[in-house]
Amino acid sequence: xxxxxxxxxxxxxxxxxxxxxxxxxxxxxxxxxxxxxxxxxxxxxxxxxxxxxxxxxxxxxxxxxxxxxxxxxxxxxxxxxxxxxxxxxxxxxxxxxxxxxxxxxxxxxxxxxxxxxxxxxxxxxxxxxxxxxxxxxxxxxxxxxxxxxxxxxxxxxxxxxxxxxxxxxxxxxxxxxxxxxxxxxxxxxxxxxxxxxxxxxxxxxxxxxxxxxxxxxxxxxxxxxxxxxxxxxxxxxxxxxxxxxxxxxxxxxxxxxxxxxxxxxxxxxxxxxxxxxxxxxxxxxxxxxxxxxxxxxxxxxxxxxxxxxxxxxxxxxxxxxxxxxxxxxxxxxxxxxxxxxxxxxxxxxxxxxxxxxxxxxxxxxxxxxxxxxxxxxxxxxxxxxxxxxxxxxxxxxxxxxxxxxxxxxxxxxxxxxxxxxxxxxxxxxxxxxxxxxxxxxxxxx
Numbered sequence: 001x002x003x004x005x006x007x008x009x010x011x012x013x014x015x016x017x018x019x020x021x022x023x024x025x026x027x028x029x030x031x032x033x034x035x036x037x038x039x040x041x042x043x044x045x046x047x048x049x050x051x052x053x054x055x056x057x058x059x060x061x062x063x064x065x066x067x068x069x070x071x072x073x074x075x076x077x078x079x080x081x082x083x084x085x086x087x088x089x090x091x092x093x094x095x096x097x098x099x100x101x102x103x104x105x106x107x108x109x110x111x112x113x114x115x116x117x118x119x120x121x122x123x124x125x126x127x128x129x130x131x132x133x134x135x136x137x138x139x140x141x142x143x144x145x146x147x148x149x150x151x152x153x154x155x156x157x158x159x160x161x162x163x164x165x166x167x168x169x170x171x172x173x174x175x176x177x178x179x180x181x182x183x184x185x186x187x188x189x190x191x192x193x194x195x196x197x198x199x200x201x202x203x204x205x206x207x208x209x210x211x212x213x214x215x216x217x218x219x220x221x222x223x224x225x226x227x228x229x230x231x232x233x234x235x236x237x238x239x240x241x242x243x244x245x246x247x248x249x250x251x252x253x254x255x256x257x258x259x260x261x262x263x264x265x266x267x268x269x270x271x272x273x274x275x276x277x278x279x280x281x282x283x284x285x286x287x288x289x290x291x292x293x294x295x296x297x298x299x300x301x302x303x304x305x306x307x308x309x310x311x312x313x314x315x316x317x318x319x320x321x322x323x324x325x326x327x328x329x330x331x332x333x334x335x336x337x338x339x340x341x342x343x344x345x346x347x348x349x350x351x352x353x354x355x356x357x358x359x360x361x362x363x364x365x366x367x368x369x370x371x372x373x374x375x376x377x378x379x380x381x382x383x384x385x386x387x388x389x390x391x392x393x394x395x396x397x398x399x400x401x402x403x404x405x406x407x408x409x410x411x412x413x414x415x416x417x418x419x420x421x422x423x424x425x426x427x428x429x430x431x432x433x434x435x436x437x438x439x440x441x442x443x444x445x
Contacts, residue, residue, distance in 0.1 A: 361433055
């Protein structure tokens with residue numbers, strides 16, 4: 001009978017949460033209060049909440065209670081984008097685009113159509129890309145501070161696949177990877193799929209806490225360190241040179257591979273040299289053109305130590321064989337003729353304008369972000385609930401993201417991330433005003 005009662009309560013709570021009758025952020029009764037109300041033992045009430053937590057429906061916070069989770073993001077994944085209602089302003093995801101880019105594509109397609117090697121684009125390509133295409137990327141990387149030859153470059157289907165083939169080639173199930181306590185959700189999803197063990201490193205204002213990282217490396221066999229030293233997602237920091245030097249020293253001392261994610265690095269003007277420039281022998285550098293050019297142009301690149309290239313090439317072969325020749329041809333034309341440089345410069349200015357707009361409309365609220373970033377991080381008071389705030393904004397037709405998809409530690413901060421790149425500036429301004437109004441009413445009163 002007790003087992004039946006326990007399952008009935010679990011099913012009832014689950015139904016209420018999934019239907020929205022218990023909204024995201026709602027605080028559930030204490031274990032003792034639930035036990036008294038339902039006439040069950042406290043241990044049974046504890047078991048009910050444990051089952052709901054295992055189902056990903058609630059979160060238990062030490063000293064605060066049990067809360068209904070935002071189930072738009074499946075637990076442990078984070079890369080999955082929440083469903084944005086039709087007509088809602090999407091501040092969850094960045095797909096920056098500038099006026100006139102469609103015309104650039106039309107012109108590029110005409111040029112490819114009249115080129116002399118069109119037939120070659122119908123055939124399989126070398127797994128890591130044609131030598132001339134890798135040479136184009138190597139020239140582009142020199143402008144980012146990385147001097148490399150084409151033999152160390154591999155072309156992939158966007159930076160996400162670059163991270164995937166790096167993890168497949170260099171890591172195995174159970175390996176420990178040090179990551180920031182708040183990090184890119186796509187890497188979390190990748191680690192989940194490959195059964196990697198992520199160890200969170202707390203943050204400072206300018207990067208990971210290197211004292212904590214050094215202690216972690218001294219006590220655990222950290223096989224790799226995943227890091228975004230130039231324009232971190234979601235916190236926007238750019239690590240200073242001294243911290244980069246110490247990070248490399250820690251990795252070298254403990255035999256850890258550095259995985260440098262530079263997806264947003266193009267937005268930072270005159271940053272310190274990439275890790276891959278200073279420590280090319282232990283760094284795999286991953287970036288692409290999705291943010292700097294277009295999200296639909298799935299061309300990314302990996303720069304790796306020579307010893308790692310064969311295993312990376314095998315990983316490309318078993319996943320996609322090669323990056324589609326047509327998109328690679330367009331991307332390399334744009335790299336060679338200066339189009340990518342032009343778009344990156346324009347998007348830096350666009351990002352600055354949008355970040356400035358956000359700081360105007362959210363003035364006085366605790367924001368964290370880089371002045372040329374396409375996202376900003378709004379921290380909430382400890383007693384506020386980001387789930388409740390996002391639910392309120394959703395009813396106002398504005399979609400934002402909580403900290404949960406980015407969190408790798410057991411503590412999820414109360415915060416929201418605002419993606420600024422995908423909305424018309426006038427509509428963005430209006431949406432940010434609503435965010436401010438709701439945040440002040442819901443969290444700061």
